[in-house]
Amino acid sequence: MNGLQLYLQSLLNIKHVNYGGYRYIKRWVSPTQKEITRRKRRLPPQSESKRSNFIDWNRNSEIYAFNTRLSEKFDTEKLNQAFTHKSYIVAELKKQQEMGIEEPKLDISHNEEYIEKGREITSEIVKKYLNRSLPRLPEVGIMALHDYLMSEQMLATASSHIGTKDIILTSEHPVSQQTLAQTFVALVGALVESINVDHASAFVRDFLIVGLANKDLTEIWCPTKPFELLNDVIDAERKMSIEARLIGQAGKNTILSVYHVGIYANKEYLGSGFGETIAEAKDVAAINILAQIYGLHHTSQPLRFNEELNVSA
Amino acid sequence: MSLLRKGQQWGTFACVWHIFDATWQDPFKSAHLIKKYLIGLHKPIYHPLNQCGDHVIVINSKEIALRGDHWQKRVYFHHTGYHGGATWTLAWELHSKDPTMIVKKAIYSAMDGTLQRRFTMQRLHIFPDDNVPKEMLENVSNQIKQLRPVPNRLYEIPQEERDKIPRLIQYPSDYQLK
Known part of the structure; x- marks a missing residue:
């Protein structure tokens, strides 16, 4: 409480020297703003800026924040690997070659095997979960719901909702739907290696299978x-x-x-x-x-x- | 939209055709009953902005019954818009010219004067007798109950049945019946 009082007092004591009240706006402000807007409109459509090119970008803290935000215990090394796509490594090596390096070398591994493994496991988890929650639905229906959940669009939506868009390492920009979808399954693969399959199944349930909530299921099948x-x-x-x-x-x-x-x-x-x-x-x-x-x-x-x-x- | 949802929607907004027999009915009291079906007020989905009104076929409008001396006293006013163009037509006169007009006007004036009123009136089909086109009659799936039961008139009962009715008094044989 005392601290709060001190703070309020110090706020009251600030002399607004730099922000003296004035009842007008300078004559140059409006034409300048208008000119800036006009020039912006005349420019060709600008590509979306890459967050990782900003000066305050700190990848390590972003990775840490990703882990903490989802209350997951990903192994940091494996999480990094899950976010690294093959195209990124190829592009980096090419960049090194262009710089004149004889034997280009990059000490990071890509997520191809995580994608493969993660897709298999995700598919299995989805099938088991649907079989359990809709026990009377025939196999055709289960497969239709499964295909809907495993579609690129659903996977990409789940992926972008947990905030992978800026952390993904890939050569393309902006990140395509396919890459987003692949990253989600790669994350599942990494989670299986970091903890276990049961925990990965909770991850899939919480972020992918909930996509079925408030959907008209008869429209899907x-x-x-x-x-x-x-x-x-x-x-x-x-x-x-x-x-x-x-x-x-x-x-x-x-x-x-x-x-x-x-x-x-x-x-x-x-x-x-x-x-x-x-x-x-x-x-x-x-x-x-x-x-x-x-x-x-x-x-x-x-x-x-x-x-x-x-x-x- | 799935087929299931489409079916639900189609059933909810189904446009039902009703039939109403105006024989011996008061057109002004029946108008308030018919109005509800025309506007769709009897449906739980009713809203003034959604299209939920039903069709109503009124038959035997020639046989309507007016209260008291309304046939002689009720006046329908019309003005052509020109000088001296006002006319006052008595109910019996109007009814003899067009036997559907009194029912139509009664229902029209029972509804609120909104922009929808003229479109709602298009869902009303009035026939002076019971000669309804066959394809129109096939649409009908509900009958609106009459407000008053049609009384049986003595002269409509055949003589043999009339004789079977138990008599309270017997006139003397020399009684002068006029």
């Missing part, structure tokens, strides 16, 4: 022949065949015609769906029921992202 599939499912489970019935329609002769089809198994109501035509409504009804069975429906319990996965076992 939808059965192509839903009615036949539902029939097979019901037949396998209850030894019954299903039957579709028209339970409502509106505006039959208009362009806004709506059909409401319900699906029944042995006179028991399973679910319903709306559509522009009877065939479409039948498909929608079947998808509706299937999505509820598989846990993909928007009213199903949302995916949980706090489950521990035991990959090594």
